Amino acid sequence: MAKRNIGIWLFGAAGSVATTTAVALGSLAAGRSPRMGLTSELEPFTRLDLPAWDAITVGGHEIREVTVSGEARRLAQPEGFLPAELVEACGEQLAAIDRRVRPGTITGAGATIARLAAPSIPKDEPQAEACRRIQADIERFADDERLKHVVAVNVASTEPSIGSERLLPADWPSIERRLEDPTCQLPASTLYAIAALRAGADFINFTPSLGSQPPAIDDLVRRQGLRHMGCDGKTGETLMKSVLAPMFARRNLEVMSWVGHNIFGNLDGRVLDDPTNKATKVHSKDHLLSQMLPNRPQTHVSIELIESLGEWKTAWDHIHFRGLLGVPMTLQFTWQGCDSILAAPLVLDLVRFTDLARRRGHVGQMPFLASFFKSPYGVDEQAFDRQFTMLERWASKGQQTMSSEE
């Protein structure tokens, strides 16, 4: 693995996923932590020419009055999940990241997220101005750190759905004009996407927020010769759905109902406690079942904020299905996972694969990364195994045809 000076720019830089990503990267670069959880550290991907862990630099935007270092220490408390000695060992790297973190924007982020903002975050910042400010921050990051390339990743809190996504024009110039129009508010995640793309960065939407999903942003991606993908990292309960639903379908077992209850207690949970933000997330967790199960079972997803659980998410799923002669049977599972520990390696994998895609000359959406997302852009296949095969094929294809690319 050659050193290449790749940058990761994280929107939501001191959030739990971002902080875990930063600590993991510090540990991996120092060879301190095992490579569990990282798909890119598996055969056959280890044979690819992916960026080395110590060639990746982190920066980002944050709206709250917290630091990555402080959050890392908080998450290393007994009720957290980060190993205290690792956090301590990464102290310098985290402090360096904190120096690179710039104030985010709450323009278009919705009321619940806006309430989290530090006093220093501009209020009523016009969206065009926010966009320009963010773009400049990313450009300065690339310059200051002498980066070959930056991949921007949205790991900020889930925004409310704006509801009028379908009314947006499909070409970039139309949206570009609207940016200056204060009556046409775009979501913060879309402003982040525009700013990153204008700054020449690829964009990964790890959340269910709108981000780069509108066709007009895809248009911008292609005009810039860049890459993007989303949305909503597939980490726990939904990963299970994309693994189990195909099993039922292939055995012709008719799923009658699939209920999923999710409880957890972190900031993510507090934001999702707002019904408008929650609606975005529930849709993302729910829709894929009907794509995988031909009879379209009754489904129900709940997400509840239970403070005592902190970063630990527990999901209980109850699947009621029928077999031969219509006999009903039941599968229940309880998933007790730590969302950030599951999500951070996907962020790192995505950045590495995106950088390789760039060097391979890929432009636009990256369907071979579908296995990482709940709602993969441009991909109808929801079965995890088939999505994973897409990644394997992309990896092996590239190997054969692309030896002299960089």
Add this chain to the structure above:
Amino acid sequence: MAKRNIGIWLFGAAGSVATTTAVALGSLAAGRSPRMGLTSELEPFTRLDLPAWDAITVGGHEIREVTVSGEARRLAQPEGFLPAELVEACGEQLAAIDRRVRPGTITGAGATIARLAAPSIPKDEPQAEACRRIQADIERFADDERLKHVVAVNVASTEPSIGSERLLPADWPSIERRLEDPTCQLPASTLYAIAALRAGADFINFTPSLGSQPPAIDDLVRRQGLRHMGCDGKTGETLMKSVLAPMFARRNLEVMSWVGHNIFGNLDGRVLDDPTNKATKVHSKDHLLSQMLPNRPQTHVSIELIESLGEWKTAWDHIHFRGLLGVPMTLQFTWQGCDSILAAPLVLDLVRFTDLARRRGHVGQMPFLASFFKSPYGVDEQAFDRQFTMLERWASKGQQTMSSEE
């Protein structure tokens, strides 16, 4: 689907799986029951030229003093699982099957199974004689019913492992000579396989018993130009393992331990309550994890006879795994299934696919049927999705190349 007069010969003909198979077949032939649970009723397999439901005739061997009709009625009681009206509607077909059922053999079946035998079952029957008797029964079945072809399926109780499988010679003539030697006892399931193959029938080993697994029996299969496959139908907890273990592997989540506790109360459970019989089953349920999980986690499988559960099997699995930075997490699932309802459609699918394989000219093991088995003969791949892809490929390949075969 053309009518073809195919026969299914079931070893363990009045067992729970066989009885359910018989009732299902009667219902399907009459168009009375939905086709849930049947893989062969799914796209793209419905496009294949598979035997029609009303072109299949059932017979078999049974050692206990029960009838298929009686067992069907028993399984239609409130504590059972068969819909009473379906059983009633199939009354005539079940009676016809009962007329075709012949006494099985307990030679080589082990003490626990022998204790279940009706007084009429010959004791101390020499194995060569048992083999000849069974062969004659199957030949008469094919003649009487004017069958084009017979597929024999072993759904009898799990036998104890004989432990010396590896010492058996690998060629059929050597085994054939041993048959006459009373000091070289073969398991009943292997005698059944030999008898079926000599009678010109294909052989499916739906249990973990030895059956046709020895290379010498495979040799016989090929000499006869027949087909066989096994072993141990993958219906519930193990199906889940073959679906979930690849998920952990592909996400590089290190499974530290995988515990599976199985409780149920039917005859199967009573036979498995004998530690020697249980050992065969536990190995079959357990070994595949280490094939799918590179770090070879600690595994534990228990099977306990809990009378009150009857035909309902409940499995509780506890999977302890580590992600990024070594953080431990847990997945638990509870599977509440009815084994016979899950197994019977696989028996029917296997018979239909085996018949098609015959018409396609396939001889020997049938690796494309791996997805149906816990320990597929000749196949190392244990991931359900990849096994299923093998079936899909076989199905589509045949379609293209084999239009004029029969």
Add this chain to the structure above:
Amino acid sequence: MAKRNIGIWLFGAAGSVATTTAVALGSLAAGRSPRMGLTSELEPFTRLDLPAWDAITVGGHEIREVTVSGEARRLAQPEGFLPAELVEACGEQLAAIDRRVRPGTITGAGATIARLAAPSIPKDEPQAEACRRIQADIERFADDERLKHVVAVNVASTEPSIGSERLLPADWPSIERRLEDPTCQLPASTLYAIAALRAGADFINFTPSLGSQPPAIDDLVRRQGLRHMGCDGKTGETLMKSVLAPMFARRNLEVMSWVGHNIFGNLDGRVLDDPTNKATKVHSKDHLLSQMLPNRPQTHVSIELIESLGEWKTAWDHIHFRGLLGVPMTLQFTWQGCDSILAAPLVLDLVRFTDLARRRGHVGQMPFLASFFKSPYGVDEQAFDRQFTMLERWASKGQQTMSSEE
């Protein structure tokens, strides 16, 4: 047990609980079914002079266009839970009950329940008129069947909370005057209570609806020299809460959060799918935890209608607690019960105990019946074991002091 001709009058007579009660009573009277589920069939209660099973006659009000016989047959289908042969054997008794069922009222029942009503149910019936009509029905029942006494039990669907319960006057004469005032609407359950009490019947509120809870109705009970108790039968998840919460409290284990998710698919579920009706039920299922757990943990109760589950209720509870040194631990349980099978014996027990209370001369609320209810009238104790001790004490006290009462 002497024959005494006791009547049970069921509001919601063809509902699932009422139908199960009727079938059970028929079976018990005929000596056909075991006495499982019945507290009154346990030592020491079997020593009490309780009404014999064949001395109890059933009638009731129903608003839907269904019969008890029809519902019993429906619940004896494979997806139901009643043993078909028992339902058949009770055919005559059920038909007799159907002849005694009168049209209920939807006045004050809320929009969701009103939508269930048969065309024959009077619309816009003034509440005083409804009350008089219902009273007359019960009086005629007592006369026709020559009953010594009637116990009326509300097993109708849960009503929306009226919200203004606290504003109701505390004395009966004030409420009696309001009955004639069309602007002061009382809930249907309270009208049922008033009608029953005026007809000389005791009243049991087996639901969380308002019923006889207002002090003014208690006043009426005492003026009439009658008895009443409620509310909301404690059958499954809440029973578990009242058993487990004291365990945590007595071991000084601090419950931090208690989440309970309930899914089921019957009519009860469909009514509770209306948020106003659901609010009444959720409160009833939730409030008792804070009474039993001194630190008042975060609690969450959800109730979701999942059609495929029918009468089978599955509850998943997740209890997060802390022990010594603040170390967090978890208890999860899954309760898979049939609500009507759990509720019907409580209805029968309550009727028998209420009849004994009458003969012992008890008047007013019956705190010794607290163990049967989620929100027992006039009782703060929520621990099931202490409530049960109250029942045992009442039983034994009565035995000593009351030999000559009837």
Add this chain to the structure above:
Amino acid sequence: MAKRNIGIWLFGAAGSVATTTAVALGSLAAGRSPRMGLTSELEPFTRLDLPAWDAITVGGHEIREVTVSGEARRLAQPEGFLPAELVEACGEQLAAIDRRVRPGTITGAGATIARLAAPSIPKDEPQAEACRRIQADIERFADDERLKHVVAVNVASTEPSIGSERLLPADWPSIERRLEDPTCQLPASTLYAIAALRAGADFINFTPSLGSQPPAIDDLVRRQGLRHMGCDGKTGETLMKSVLAPMFARRNLEVMSWVGHNIFGNLDGRVLDDPTNKATKVHSKDHLLSQMLPNRPQTHVSIELIESLGEWKTAWDHIHFRGLLGVPMTLQFTWQGCDSILAAPLVLDLVRFTDLARRRGHVGQMPFLASFFKSPYGVDEQAFDRQFTMLERWASKGQQTMSSEE
């Protein structure tokens, strides 16, 4: 709470329960940790004159080559459960305890435990000698620390059952004579009990080992005017059994089967991996169900060593029961607890209550402590709530009658 200089002498002094007890005591004495998990810190017990936390001194015997300080640090690692800062804060107290720990005996402890012993532990030590040595250690502890009284608690690993308990003579003098007879081996736990009692200490058997259970040891207790109680602390799954079984019994719900699977990975688990040691524990966890459930359901208890779980015990229980009309239903629970965190406060509670019993003049077994044990000496009542009521009565009775005792 007056200072009283009470000693706790722990057999198994550096085991997980003992180490947790030591850390907890250090924290409680310093006012550093909340009092969760401690029954004696609840109303009404806080009104009793119990020893203050800083008036209790710890010593003990240990056979392994580990220290309390070292074990505490190990249990404060990320995969452990002790808060690192508490362990650090207690460093001095733990070091002081280590200076008081003496070598235990493996005489009569069984082969699996003997294999754990440090080289310094005497091999083939005659039992009479072991007994005298241990007695002298305890006497010196009491002298050195100027203790008013010592309570010895057995928290050592579970021994194999000797099988011949019933053949032991019932009077102490007979046993005393046998001590010198090398052919009549007593279990190590019984030697510990004898030594403690001879040294004037009370004895608590927190394990299922034989300890002071034989009538002859009870005879010694009474001759010495001392107290003892046991056996086997009721901490998790069995606590649940003693809470849930009465619920089923009181509702006349017939439990048909109760299966309990326990998995954990600590030293306790490794010792119980020996089938002879495991048999002792399984009996202790199982027998109480048949005492609480009149119909004597089928029960099954398994205990499996799963290394990755460490100190965290997960129990899955599956309870299959029948209600009205024989309809089957299911309750499952998963208990994820930390055994030592659950056990240590019970040890502390038992010591405090035992000391009060002494001051109240109680001699012999202490039935009012039944709620702490799986198999309480001399008590048939297994329902947790009734056992707890015994403790409350004892507490309140003492208060009234015993103001001037010390």
